[in-house]
Amino acid sequence: MEKGYITELFSSFQGEGPYAGRRQIFIRFAGCHLSCFYCDTAYARDPKPGFCTVFGSEASSKNRSIENPLPSSLVIDIVKGLKTLDLHSISYTGGEPLLSASFVKEIAKEAxxxxxxxxxxxxxxxxxxxxxxxxxxxxxxIDIKLRNHRAVAENEYDNLYRNAMDCIKISxxxxxxxxxxxxVLKNTSVKEIETICSDLADFNVKFVLQPVTxxxxxxxxxxVPGVEELFALSETAGRFLQDVMVLPQVHKIMRIR
Ligand code: SF4
Known part of the structure; x- marks a missing residue:
């Protein structure tokens, strides 16, 4: 049985994209080797945190700390305990879940x-x-990072972009x-979004432009980009893709996890 490092486990609402507002159980896998300047889960970039925090799903339930690494069977038991009648899906998030691919696979298979x-x-x-x-x-x-996110060194950007595109194709x-x-940021270039959307044009995807938090x-x-910039970026995406939306991180506005 696989064991792995998880930063936190909790039930909440999805805060991004077309499924914003849907109830999910979040498994936040530990570790991320990118370095986006706007990262809002920097605490989850530690690959080996000592403990996983399980947040209770009801006001009356207590938070718990469980020693890492966790066996996949325990993760499944916790997921069962967090399940609610409005559940949409289990979100495997991070950090970066692909760094724990075999652990992710074992949990996902059981789920x-x-x-x-x-x-x-x-x-x-x-x-x-x-x-x-x-x-x-x-x-x-699947995220596509822009060069000015500073996710990786300049000489590694093309490789990151190629892998993200390949993930999208496989998916x-x-x-x-x-x-x-x-x-997207203030001054995100229309040209850069045009190139990305042109590369995506053959795939059936929902495309989300998310103004930076x-x-x-x-x-x-x-x-933070202004609304005129967002109109221009969205219209550019619309030239190549049928399903385009602009949405900020809703969970930040709701002040929830
Ligand atoms: S990929 Fe995600 S978790 Fe990793 S640094 Fe960027 S925003 Fe943070």
């Missing part, structure tokens, strides 16, 4: 056998890791509902 839906949120850094888990998933939300070819998310340490920075 699928319980007729639960699986939803992965990934930065798409490894097409081979994504290919190894895709058959167990119903939904994939769409296997019939997963495929969501592509791009975090400014992290607390950058509150002084002028990085």
């Amino acid at each position: 699928k056998s319980m007729h639960l839906k699986n939803f992965i949120e990934t930065n798409g850094y490894s097409a081979s890791a994504f290919a190894s888990i895709a058959d167990y998933f119903d939904f994939a939300s 769409a070819d296997k019939g997963l509902e495929t969501i592509v998310k791009v975090v 400014v992290p607390p340490h950058l509150q002084h920075a002028d990085v």
